Amino acid sequence: MSFELVVAILIATVPLLVIFPSLFALTTWLERKALARIQNRRGPNKVGIPCTRIGLFGLGQPAADGIKMLFKEDIVPNGADRLFHLLAPILALIPAMLVLCFLPLDFSFVAVWDESIAKDIKAVQGFALDGAVIFFFAITGINTLSVFMAGWASRNKYSLLGGMRAIAQMISYEIPLVLSAVVVVMMVGSLNAKEIADAQMGWNWYVFTPWGLAAFIIFFIAALAETNRSPFDLPEAESELIAGYFTEYSGFKFALFFLGEYISMFAISGLAAVLFLGGGEGPWVAVYPWLAVGWFLAKIFSLIFVMIWLRGTLPRLRVDQLMAFAWKFLLPISIINILISGIAWHLREQGAAVTAGVWGVSLGILYVTAVGLNKLNRANVKPREYKYAE
Amino acid sequence: MTPEITFWVLAFIAVCGALVAVVRRNLIHGVFALMIFFAALAGLFLLLLAEFIAAVQILVYIGAVGILLLFAIMLTERVTGDDGRSIAARGWFWGLAAAVAVFVFLLLPAIQEADLPESAQSIQPSVKELGLKLMAPYVVTLEVLALLLTAALIGAVAVAQGAEVNKKEDSDDA
Numbered sequence: 001m002s003f004e005l006v007v008a009i010l011i012a013t014v015p016l017l018v019i020f021p022s023l024f025a026l027t028t029w030l031e032r033k034a035l036a037r038i039q040n041r042r043g044p045n046k047v048g049i050p051c052t053r054i055g056l057f058g059l060g061q062p063a064a065d066g067i068k069m070l071f072k073e074d075i076v077p078n079g080a081d082r083l084f085h086l087l088a089p090i091l092a093l094i095p096a097m098l099v100l101c102f103l104p105l106d107f108s109f110v111a112v113w114d115e116s117i118a119k120d121i122k123a124v125q126g127f128a129l130d131g132a133v134i135f136f137f138a139i140t141g142i143n144t145l146s147v148f149m150a151g152w153a154s155r156n157k158y159s160l161l162g163g164m165r166a167i168a169q170m171i172s173y174e175i176p177l178v179l180s181a182v183v184v185v186m187m188v189g190s191l192n193a194k195e196i197a198d199a200q201m202g203w204n205w206y207v208f209t210p211w212g213l214a215a216f217i218i219f220f221i222a223a224l225a226e227t228n229r230s231p232f233d234l235p236e237a238e239s240e241l242i243a244g245y246f247t248e249y250s251g252f253k254f255a256l257f258f259l260g261e262y263i264s265m266f267a268i269s270g271l272a273a274v275l276f277l278g279g280g281e282g283p284w285v286a287v288y289p290w291l292a293v294g295w296f297l298a299k300i301f302s303l304i305f306v307m308i309w310l311r312g313t314l315p316r317l318r319v320d321q322l323m324a325f326a327w328k329f330l331l332p333i334s335i336i337n338i339l340i341s342g343i344a345w346h347l348r349e350q351g352a353a354v355t356a357g358v359w360g361v362s363l364g365i366l367y368v369t370a371v372g373l374n375k376l377n378r379a380n381v382k383p384r385e386y387k388y389a390e
Numbered sequence: 391m392t393p394e395i396t397f398w399v400l401a402f403i404a405v406c407g408a409l410v411a412v413v414r415r416n417l418i419h420g421v422f423a424l425m426i427f428f429a430a431l432a433g434l435f436l437l438l439l440a441e442f443i444a445a446v447q448i449l450v451y452i453g454a455v456g457i458l459l460l461f462a463i464m465l466t467e468r469v470t471g472d473d474g475r476s477i478a479a480r481g482w483f484w485g486l487a488a489a490v491a492v493f494v495f496l497l498l499p500a501i502q503e504a505d506l507p508e509s510a511q512s513i514q515p516s517v518k519e520l521g522l523k524l525m526a527p528y529v530v531t532l533e534v535l536a537l538l539l540t541a542a543l544i545g546a547v548a549v550a551q552g553a554e555v556n557k558k559e560d561s562d563d564a
Contacts, residue, residue: 084422131517134445141453145425148460152418164464167457174453191517 008120015107016100024262025062031308038312072251084153089253092146092260095139101126102136103270104194104279109289127193134191137178144170147245154248162244166235169225176330177222180215183341184275197279207276210362211341216276218334223268230311269303328377336369404430417463425456442517
């Protein structure tokens with residue numbers, strides 16, 4: 001391995017390992033502030049520069065939280081599986097960090113001094129893999145295992161219930177997630193993340209087409225469920241399960257779970273940005289190539305902000321509602337969406353009149369399907385019977 | 391040089407994972423060891439530049455088969471996983487004999503006969519080639535397989551639902 005190759009690998013990977021964990025710190029602050037604003041509170045506002053009274057809007061809070069987590073006692077419950085209790089938070093972080101390399105964050109502009117290093121960097125970038133999108137979905141699936149591992153190793157019934165819920169939920173929502181991504185993959189004819197982003201150059205974002213918009217909404221909902229975000233945070237429903245699968249975790253192991261969850265949020269928002277929002281495309285990218293990274297992160301952050309907003313707005317779903325929504329609503333509508341996009345692909349580039357017709361018809365079909373499925377599902381809902389409570 | 395080191399590391403992990411999966415009495419530990427084996431295998435596929443098969447290996451074997459195993463264990467009585475009872479391993483001699491026989495009479499001749507290339511060769515772009523092959527010459531096979539799997543899926547649902555309906559009727563009678 002030559003020195004240049006090592007440098008190239010470092011430039012391609014280290015920014016990912018630095019940027020996203022620091023963004024995690026910022027996001028926890030943003031989330032607490034935004035939730036506080038929604039709930040008419042002030043949120044963190046005390047911790048700023050140490051030994052002064054400068055508050056900086058509480059921006060020091062993530063650092064204080066981090067120090068607190070480090071110094072907390074690490075408790076392993078009696079009778080827990082010590083090995084798996086230790087491995088679960090590590091396993092939660094590894095896939096989350098790993099999938100970041102499949103997002104087309106191109107740092108080759110860093111190597112302005114040497115053309116050959118820029119070429120080397122391009123050669124080691126994960127998103128240029130031919131099946132980057134498949135790899136993304138394959139590796140995010142491993143996240144489920146860490147949740148199960150934590151739930152099982154804790155030897156606590158609430159943890160185990162949380163772990164079981166997490167598996168059932170993640171398996172159910174992975175299907176609409178992948179099926180909505182299939183629409184874009186079909187349209188582009190490639191699984192390469194870079195090619196998908198490049199195909200949307202010139203503001204041809206897939207979110208601006210009827211099938212793309214439908215797929216984007218399905219993808220976003222399924223992504224919320226995949227990352228255990230509210231309103232799908234049943235695995236950690238504190239009113240029922242204390243804290244779900246990480247009930248028995250404290251100190252830095254808990255922080256690792258937290259970090260893994262947020263990094264998964266970044267990763268899946270990044271994939272949504274690649275598939276539907278044109279990746280790093282934005283104004284002035286052609287002039288300043290480094291702006292692509294900035295736009296990409298801005299898109300990720302807007303999606304994260306919507307996630308926070310939803311968390312402050314929506315109540316949590318019930319388990320049966322959660323499953324019914326995935327299998328009886330999202331799955332049929334995403335299959336119909338694939339059919340529509342297949343037809344639209346065959347009728348592309350045949351004049352404005354045909355395009356307008358296809359758009360109108362597909363919008364109509366999607367609307368009718370959504371309304372029809374909603375009606376059909378409501379007709380089947382019986383009043384809930386409570387066996388053990390009144 | 392580097393691919394060889396990677397191969398030996400991955401092969402070592404794969405063998406260790408498989409061994410632990412067989413030897414451990416704790417079912418959940420066994421399943422996770424099996425998953426380590428699958429992951430190492432996916433790494434070996436990557437080393438052969440078969441990236442699509444590597445991705446599918448992770449997706450299907452770790453993501454689907456492994457989780458199915460965990461689900462199955464969760465539905466049995468031994469949720470805790472540890473089981474003091476030893477499994478009667480009387481057939482170990484014949485098992486070993488069968489394994490050796492397969493290795494000597496099937497694998498070894500195949501390895502010796504095969505004309506292996508010096509280094510891995512990638513088909514560029516491999517996923518696209520695979521897709522074109524599946525859609526053009528093998529489309530009938532693919533459709534028949536899809537039909538078969540759909541039938542199996544519907545059958546599984548029917549079987550599962552039938553059992554539940556029967557149970558409900560039973561409890562209604564009682």
